[in-house]
Amino acid sequence: MPTPERTSLDEIVTAAREILESDGLARLTMQAVAERVGVRAPSLYKRVRNREALIKLVAEATADAMGEQLRAVPRTADPRTDLGNLARAFRAFAHRRPAAYRLILGPEAVPMDVARLAEASAPLLEVAAELAGPEEALNAARLFTAWGNGFIGMELAGAFNLGGDIEAAFEYGIRHLADALSGHRA
Amino acid sequence: MPTPERTSLDEIVTAAREILESDGLARLTMQAVAERVGVRAPSLYKRVRNREALIKLVAEATADAMGEQLRAVPRTADPRTDLGNLARAFRAFAHRRPAAYRLILGPEAVPMDVARLAEASAPLLEVAAELAGPEEALNAARLFTAWGNGFIGMELAGAFNLGGDIEAAFEYGIRHLADALSGHRA
DNA sequence: ACCTGAACACCGTTCAAGT
């Protein structure tokens, strides 16, 4: 008589996501995940190859969620406005799930599935194309996403603690990058 | 009769740095460090509070080394040229010691000593001031360092694997940021 | 077919005992 399934891959990834965010990566143990989904640790290996693979699944789920968030940003007729709104949505997401966000960039960065990242940043590529022209769209999008990732990474790492207005610095970045990409005066 | 010292904090941090770079963060264990400096693991606790503190020491040593690297960049009369040279030196350092570099930004980022980071990025702040004026120097430096950190972080994480010329994208970023900061046309 | 306890190899860390 087959034992009934007592959990699922989805439940496991969700549990891991929650533990990561509330307790940090070091406390994201197989035992903690197992306990949360109501099973013993060895059973997890029926659905997940190992801890590293589980962490990768969490990172990919995070990229997907981020992409969804960006696609939900309403678009206007002005690409400059859109650029700012996308950047703010991006930052808001990172603030809401900082540990997961760090997972994507951070050290020991899990080699992320490329298609997933492309999917997530598609809206940004569109706006970059509107702003910088199709020729320079990829370079422009990379300039902008690099800045955004870097800014948020430094912010989460506490690298901006010297004071100064972080909000203002973020808006300064949006404004000047929009200028730089569109070829306007700064 | 007191036992002679068989190692030192410096030797321990250096050993940790080497293991981190060659084997990765997960393999940077107290036992591995102890073996490399010729001592048993418990002895490390005479010089270091715990593993986390050791990792933090490595991160700080990395920030110091990076600062030294940036200060060694020769300066010219043209701040735009200097900006590019600093960015390339920064990137070269990250490529030479990727694991340590990630430590500074990445997930579980060790709350870095602020003064150290400021020290490391001092040259960039100077050039930013020349380019954007003293008023906007801090915002400009943050824009630039955020981009640089983000670009390299994404590069190391393999987020640029879609192809396209990464060198060109980096140079594109330098050029357009210099324009944006100095208020020139792009 | 899935779940479990037991087991293994490996950590980080503490501490009493050595010199």
Added chain:
DNA sequence: ACCTGAACACCGTTCAAGT
């Protein structure tokens, strides 16, 4: 004063045995 072996609590992971 520093170093060590032994010990503890905790991991990730495997596997034979249960249902």
